[in-house]
Amino acid sequence: MFNGIIYNFGIIKRIKKSPKYVVGSLVLEIQSDIKFKKTDIGESVCVDGVCLTLIKILKKSFLFYLSKETLNRSNFKYARVGKLLNIEKSLNFGNKVSGHYVQGHVDTTAIVNKITIIDKSWIIDFNLKRKHLIYLIEKGSISVNGVSLTISKVTNKGFQITVIPHTLKLTNLVKLKKNSLVNIEFDIFSKYLLKLTNHL
Template sequence: MFTGIIQAIGQIKGKTLHEKGAVFGFTSDALDFSTVEIGDSIAVSGVCLTAIKVSSNGFIADVSQETLNCSIFGALSVGNVVNLEKALRLNQGIDGHLVSGHVDGQGKVVGKIIEGKSVRFEINVPQSLVKYIAKKGSITVNGVSLTVNRIEENDFDINIVPHTLSVTTLGQLTVGDAVNLEVDIIARHLEQLIKNK
């Protein structure tokens, strides 16, 4: 599990495709890898990945074909920047919300409006995800825990404050960019409970 509070920005240093997925390499001088071991989970722009090799400033992970298909990872290239968060520890506080690192789908940035020192993004989402998104509810965009300000038809708004713009990759988003989305885990479980009632 994760919190959606980004710990560092990293960069893709390697991408090797194969018939069943890919192997990605990531690097970051800002994340402490001394406590990361092989088999540990790290969220990369909202995708939970398992470290198969760890160095002092990065790690390597397998990425399944399913993840390439449903996330922005299929379109990412060497040199692209990513958000990084190590897995939540039981003795750690939760500053964001509970995030599983299981991407539900991709959204598309359809608006970017400067509002003072903050930025408001309008994001279009697949129809299948709209029912899980609520005004003032939680959503994860590229691994960042955020609050939904408005939801109308297939679009929702989020406001990004200056601090978040400076410590995540969200400030680099432009209109037309695809983003990883994870809806609130409670909403997903409630739907399943109601469906099987």
């Protein structure tokens, strides 16, 4: 479990196939200043909104496993060496939750339709597949590349968020441009409530 508050970056150093794992999966090497101990191997880490398993610690980088399902659901299918990533360690019991509950289970991807800059803040419009619009609630929470954000407006084709300068400084959202593809996780409570009401 994560909370979508980002304090660490990582850069993709290498992407490789491994005979150890299922055909179609990949191993991702990420260079970062974030600190891990040997006892952290096997733990879940949120990387650009995707919950990945830490499988090895190298001198200045780390290896993560990317399953075929993760590649199908996320923008990692288009990942390239040198890409900047948001990284968040999993929460410990008793940690303050400053954002919202993020599982790292990406639901889909969204495309940047438009970016408007007002007083150093960015208003970003995203387009989604129509079948996912049902999960959007104005003023509700959403995870974009692992960042906890508030939906400021629901549109006919997706949603709009406002990103303040502080968030831009600490995340890779500052790298977004028109047609960028981002990882989306809808609020877990909205998904459960929708399923429950459909069975009433």
